[in-house]
Amino acid sequence: MWALRRSSNPLKSGRISLRFAHTASAKLETSSYYIKEKAGLFASSEAIQETCISLLRFYHSRHASSNIYIGRRALSSKAGAESKGEEDDLEDGFPELETPASAEANDYSSAGEENEDELLSEPEHPGDDEDVEEPVENELELSEIETIPDEKKTSKRGAYSELFEAIVSGPGNSVHKALEKWVEEGKELRREEISLAMLNLRKRKMFGRALQLSEWLQENKKLDFNERDYAARLDLIAKVRGLQRAENYIEMVPKSFRGELIYRTLLANCVFFNNGKKAEMVFNRMKDLEFPITAFTCNQLLLLYKRHDRKKIADVLLLMEKENVKPTLFTYKTLIDTKGISNDIAGMEQIVEAMKAEGIEPDLYTQFIVAKHYASGGLANKAEEVLKEMEGDDLTQKRWACKYLLSLYSELGKADEVGRIWKVCESNPRLDECLAAIDAWGKLKKIEEAEAVFEEMLNVWTKPSSNSKYYSALLKVYSRNKMVEKGKDLVKRMADSGCRIGPLTWDSLVRLYVEAGEVEKADSILQKAAQQNLAKPLFVSYMTVMNQYAKKGDVHNAEKMFHRMRQAGYISRLQPFQALIQAYVNAKAPLYGIRERMKADNIFPNKSLVAQLAQVDPFKKTAVSDLLD
Structure with missing residues (x-):
């Protein structure tokens, strides 16, 4: 950890305003090498962990901190202000188990409940072409996992469940009928079987059916609900029906079960949906209820501020220091990724070393993050060194690394290495490997190879023929390479196969037409998609079109797109304002009232x-205007 202190560059000291429950406010001055306490700042604290102090010093050396009230554990920040307009979002079921996930969250809460399962059966959030997958910290799935006997907790977490098969065998709205039939046939509804079925539903992102299962169990008194069961229901409501409905549900939970687990589930979903303001409100509520500050809670805040206000990361580290919360692997992953996104490679390396010094070895996904940032930073040799570590001596024994290796070698332009890795997978390919290979060949402009993998995928599995996610992988390749006609043919093939056209496909089509220079056509697709009222288009789809209007200085269409985004529920985000203002800048036109908006x-x-x-300020002063005044 001393390496962090030595390598940090001295910058202006940041000041953090601290408020304590029983003491006056104190100010903390920080620099790259020391933390100076005033007014007996930590007089009542327990021994402070060296790890947190070092990380705090490191981050304060790079960022000037904004106001955050820590003494009462209350947050008062500007989470709506994003860094570089980045819109990373997390996905994946219950906000607890630490797993990687794609970027760009999409809130489906506006959709009709009768289509819940259809809306959520396809992954909601495609990442931008160059995005690093974002880690997700999930722990609450213990509500389903802890009740499964150890012998069934195999590496295949989706072990066979007869109840799950009964639930998914019918249409999405027949869950209750399937359960009633199960009972009529005299089959038991043991917690073990319920847990396994719920786990399978979550793994496949069938949140609508999982919610129906939970509701039926409680309504028919087939399961004695505990705090974990209520937390699981809360999570599903947030995923399917939105944050407000989830927040309202808390009032229905018996007071004896309204513990820290319930509120941290809501907090994680606020972060999931990028609602910084509500996330901070939930955090403050947890503070008022005197729940302990945990690593999970702090990691959620780090994830939020990584996307929206990286200067606030120092404040979270200060909070961890004061509350004596030890950084976890997920904490380090988030900090490593943040430094990489900021192109601070030296800082990223220092955090890796700090993590190792604490006895925490980088896992495969952490190595992927590091190699990804090396590659994007032009450090190909360093990236390849990490790739060799990921691969090990025998790749056949580390198949789970293949999808990462395919992606990273394509980033480096190594077609031979992509081919070598794919040969390891080809005899018995997995779906995630196929998707990674299609994307990798597409980045290398090897269209025929990408198509061959796609066809092989359809021949091996029947499921892809009815899931737009798999078609979208190839459609993305056509989009990136401006192959409009092939893209159109693939969409027709999707329709003929009975595949539902949803947000992922709309996004791919929008990108396809934008890349081909047909912005108006992309706009039209978005408008028609929104009018279907089944699921709203992704945030990135709107931004793809709006950025094109901004480049052209097309103020009228930029305003129109801005309004449509608000209608879709994408409000309180910085990126649309950036694009709108840029449209006026490029049009060399004044923009009235934007600060008020x-x-x-x-x-x-x-x-x-x-x-x-400043460029669009209609009242700005110039040398000429001063003379005329």
């Missing part, structure tokens, strides 16, 4: 946006 959405400009605002 931002203030109404609780949006606070970062440095780049301040510069943009």
